[in-house]
Amino acid sequence: xxxxxxxxxxxxxxxxxxxxxxxxxxxxxxxxxxxxxxxxxxxxxxxxxxxxxxxxxxxxxxxxxxxxxxxxxxxxxxxxxxxxxxxxxxxxxxxxxxxxxxxxxxxxxxxxxxxxxxxxxxxxxxxxxxxxxxxxxxxxxxxxxxxxxxxxxxxxxxxxxxxxxxxxxxxxxxxxxxxxxxxxxxxxxxxxxxxxxxxxxxxxxxxxxxxxxxxxxxxxxxxxxxxxxxxxxxxx
Amino acid sequence: xxxxxxxxxxxxxxxxxxxxxxxxxxxxxxxxxxxxxxxxxxxxxxxxxxxxxxxxxxxxxxxxxxxxxxxxxxxxxxxxxxxxxxxxxxxxxxxxxxxxxxxxxxxxxxxxxxxxxxxxxxxxxxxxxxxxxxxxxxxxxxxxxxxxxxxxxxxxxxxxxxxxxxxxxxxxxxxxxxxxxxxxxxxxxxxxxxxxxxxxxxxxxxxxxxxxxxxxxxxxxxxxxxxxxxxxxxxx
DNA sequence: CGTGTGATTGACGCCTGTCAACGTCTGTGG
DNA sequence: CCACAGACGTTGACAGGCGTCAATCACACG
Numbered sequence: 001x002x003x004x005x006x007x008x009x010x011x012x013x014x015x016x017x018x019x020x021x022x023x024x025x026x027x028x029x030x031x032x033x034x035x036x037x038x039x040x041x042x043x044x045x046x047x048x049x050x051x052x053x054x055x056x057x058x059x060x061x062x063x064x065x066x067x068x069x070x071x072x073x074x075x076x077x078x079x080x081x082x083x084x085x086x087x088x089x090x091x092x093x094x095x096x097x098x099x100x101x102x103x104x105x106x107x108x109x110x111x112x113x114x115x116x117x118x119x120x121x122x123x124x125x126x127x128x129x130x131x132x133x134x135x136x137x138x139x140x141x142x143x144x145x146x147x148x149x150x151x152x153x154x155x156x157x158x159x160x161x162x163x164x165x166x167x168x169x170x171x172x173x174x175x176x177x178x179x180x181x182x183x184x185x186x187x188x189x190x191x192x193x194x195x196x197x198x199x200x201x202x203x204x205x206x207x208x209x210x211x212x213x214x215x216x217x218x219x220x221x222x223x224x225x226x227x228x229x230x231x232x233x234x235x236x
Numbered sequence: 237x238x239x240x241x242x243x244x245x246x247x248x249x250x251x252x253x254x255x256x257x258x259x260x261x262x263x264x265x266x267x268x269x270x271x272x273x274x275x276x277x278x279x280x281x282x283x284x285x286x287x288x289x290x291x292x293x294x295x296x297x298x299x300x301x302x303x304x305x306x307x308x309x310x311x312x313x314x315x316x317x318x319x320x321x322x323x324x325x326x327x328x329x330x331x332x333x334x335x336x337x338x339x340x341x342x343x344x345x346x347x348x349x350x351x352x353x354x355x356x357x358x359x360x361x362x363x364x365x366x367x368x369x370x371x372x373x374x375x376x377x378x379x380x381x382x383x384x385x386x387x388x389x390x391x392x393x394x395x396x397x398x399x400x401x402x403x404x405x406x407x408x409x410x411x412x413x414x415x416x417x418x419x420x421x422x423x424x425x426x427x428x429x430x431x432x433x434x435x436x437x438x439x440x441x442x443x444x445x446x447x448x449x450x451x452x453x454x455x456x457x458x459x460x461x462x463x464x465x466x467x468x469x470x471x472x
Numbered sequence: 473c474g475t476g477t478g479a480t481t482g483a484c485g486c487c488t489g490t491c492a493a494c495g496t497c498t499g500t501g502g
Numbered sequence: 503c504c505a506c507a508g509a510c511g512t513t514g515a516c517a518g519g520c521g522t523c524a525a526t527c528a529c530a531c532g
Contacts, residue, residue: 069385071385071386071389072389075389077384077385092374095374095375095378097375100381120367123363123366124367130359134330134359135330137370139331139333141331142327144384145305145336146336148315148380149313152430153308153313156520157519184477186478186479197479197520198519198520198521200479201480204480204481217478420511430489431490433489434487453510
């Protein structure tokens with residue numbers, strides 16, 4: 001396949017590197033290449049809103065987005081993040097429902113839009129692609145189920161510890177064990193499902209206990225085993 | 237409710253009536269028919285356990301099961317119910333992960349077991365079947381996401397009202413608006429994600445407010461609009 | 473230097489979980 | 503037929519986790 005027939009705007013967007021597309025054959029990749037559109041978004045911009053009808057889905061080439069639902073009195077509940085290599089919005093396309101989350105840029109993002117028709121075509125033609133997509137959805141469903149139990153049964157303290165570890169796994173740490181993602185206290189609260197003030201108090205408690213160090217919005221993990229212990233079990 | 241009906245044997249188990257299988261052709265139905273096994277289970281029996289490896293999935297022909305995760309100190313978190321026409325366990329098969337829930341019989345059940353190999357074969361052969369399965373998974377994922385927000389943001393009171401309405405939609409009402417499902421207070425608590433005592437107190441509060449009537453474990457819904465109002469918004 | 477957003481801290485109180493005691497019902501065995 | 507055990511339901515007391523409100527601080531930006 002000649003790279004020369006890629007759309008100009010998309011020339012940097014290496015779709016091939018995105019795992020979900022790795023099992024497409026040349027023809028299928030060409031179809032994908034032809035139908036996709038690249039979009040760049042600045043921090044704070046919204047890719048799509050909860051409730052909107054989706055006529056395609058997105059794969060993230062660069063950047064970070066938060067996907068959240070808007071609840072009581074506008075309070076956001078962050079469901080997950082999307083980063084390079086992730087796909088988003090496919091849930092609504094496949095279930096033929098309106099988007100169940102809003103996607104907002106946290107770090108300057110570039111994504112590819114892929115029309116629903118292409119998705120359906122690929123699913124129809126390539127059962128292996130279909131299987132991979134299904135597998136991904138099922139994994140996500142398993143995570144959601146786990147999260148339901150966590151929120152229902154764990155204390156805010158336990159969940160905060162867990163979220164810090166989840167952020168570690170999702171975004172990695174740099175050399176000195178600092179989380180590579182920058183979130184406001186409010187955003188952390190919206191992940192944990194609690195009030196901003198509670199997050200602040202608990203973070204400073206963790207700090208006193210030498211579990212973490214705080215440098216502005218940067219969070220450094222000092223004692224991961226202890227955090228795991230807090231997140232998992234409560235001995236009283 | 238009469239429990240004296242004979243449990244149907246496998247030859248009577250009309251797989252065709254289960255929606256997910258409706259788009260299979262004759263050949264595919266024959267494959268399904270050949271590979272499935274019927275199982276009968278009494279109340280309290282366990283179909284499969286969280287953490288076990290699944291080498292197939294189940295479709296429910298009759299009865300009701302609860303699917304739950306076991307959390308802190310053995311407390312159950314009910315994720316969903318399965319009743320006639322539902323399929324269960326496919327998530328683990330497709331994601332190739334261990335079962336994320338335990339499935340326990342609430343009402344005398346008959347299910348068909350379908351081996352993983354058959355599922356994969358059907359997915360491979362019939363893209364329409366594949367799409368339907370995907371659609372179902374995505375819908376479930378959407379519901380799980382909504383539930384995450386509910387638990388995170390709503391009070392126990394609001395969630396209980398919501399669960400009562402969910403039970404209404406899942407199991408229907410009889411003539412006098414009584415829920416067709418019988419659950420212990422503890423099971424309701426395990427759905428709502430709260431303590432049994434809280435459920436009891438709130439139920440009797442709802443009763444005082446003439447929203448429901450209680451007849452042992454049977455719950456009669458008297459004022460559905462009011463319940464909806466409670467479950468949706470809190471003005472303070 | 474004013475403005476605005478986010479972070480922090482303190483005060484306060486309610487919702488809710490926990491513990492304990494007791495009531496109710498059903499099935500079982502003597 | 504009665505006693506008993508065990509599961510489940512109910513009620514009360516109590517403490518504390520956590521949300522809410524309000525005031526203040528920190529910092530960036532035009």
